[in-house]
Amino acid sequence: MRIDVVSLFPDFIAQCAAFGVTGRAVERGLLWLHGWNPRDYAEGNYRKVDDRPFGGGPGMVMLIDPLRNALQAARQADPAPSRTIYLSPQGRPLTQSRVRELAGEQRLVLLCGRYEGIDERLVAAEVDEEISIGDYVLSGGELAAAVLVDAVTRLQEGALNDAESAQQDSFGDGLLDCPHYTRPVEHELGAVPEVLLSGNHAHIAAWRRMQSLGRTSQRRPDLLDEQALSKADRKLLEQWRVEQG
Ligand code: 4HQ
Numbered sequence: 055m056r057i058d059v060v061s062l063f064p065d066f067i068a069q070c071a072a073f074g075v076t077g078r079a080v081e082r083g084l085l086w087l088h089g090w091n092p093r094d095y096a097e098g099n100y101r102k103v104d105d106r107p108f109g110g111g112p113g114m115v116m117l118i119d120p121l122r123n124a125l126q127a128a129r130q131a132d133p134a135p136s137r138t139i140y141l142s143p144q145g146r147p148l149t150q151s152r153v154r155e156l157a158g159e160q161r162l163v164l165l166c167g168r169y170e171g172i173d174e175r176l177v178a179a180e181v182d183e184e185i186s187i188g189d190y191v192l193s194g195g196e197l198a199a200a201v202l203v204d205a206v207t208r209l210q211e212g213a214l215n216d217a218e219s220a221q222q223d224s225f226g227d228g229l230l231d232c233p234h235y236t237r238p239v240e241h242e243l244g245a246v247p248e249v250l251l252s253g254n255h256a257h258i259a260a261w262r263r264m265q266s267l268g269r270t271s272q273r274r275p276d277l278l279d280e281q282a283l284s285k286a287d288r289k290l291l292e293q294w295r296v297e298q299g
Pocket residue numbers: 141142143167168169170171172185186187188189190191192193194195196198
């Protein structure tokens with residue numbers, strides 16, 4: 055997958071992707087990241103990329119033309135069609151199901167804003183989709199772009215080792231992950247749940263499912279439609295509630 059990032063700090067995203075799973079994906083040729091700096095496409099001695107907002111108020115707004123020229127250069131660098139995504143709190147919240155869809159694209163172009171954001175006319179003319187990574191304010195779109203790059207990269211075929219399998223992650227089935235334990239079995243902080251040592255894979259799977267259901271209902275009821283659960287899942291959730299007391 056090829057991802058072009060238009061940003062005043064293109065190195066920042068490259069650095070974010072330089073380690074671990076994403077770093078390995080770059081080495082394996084599964085991810086091709088390229089940064090485009092709108093300042094390189096700005097005119098004049100000062101290479102101005104922003105200006106004061108019409109209507110007054112604090113902060114600056116990114117100019118249309120440097121961004122538009124950088125976008126054009128990014129798109130022309132590869133003939134494959136590209137979706138242009140602007141990272142902003144006004145976008146649709148990013149979900150794992152949208153991540154899965156985007157991971158299937160051949161290429162993405164990510165647009166990162168600084169300051170108060172970018173001129174709305176550029177958003178209207180050039181952006182296919184606006185995405186938010188959450189209801190809080192960052193000082194620029196770069197961290198949000200890095201989040202999206204990470205989430206789609208780990209879903210590329212061959213990006214994860216067997217031990218890092220994406221199959222059992224949180225949200226794989228719309229639920230939160232179950233708790234995990236490793237050695238030692240007995241510790242000052244407590245013991246590992248018996249069932250995990252039983253070797254009974256059906257029991258273990260049922261226990262994990264029960265934990266996922268219970269934690270989701272407790273911590274993120276917004277993710278759980280209890281009416282839509284299977285009979286088996288409803289029983290597991292009931293059992294989890296009983297065990298919680
Ligand atoms: N920003 N999800 C403001 C974000 C953000 C978010 C990026 C700050 C855009 C102009 N982006 N700039 N939350 O807070 O994506």
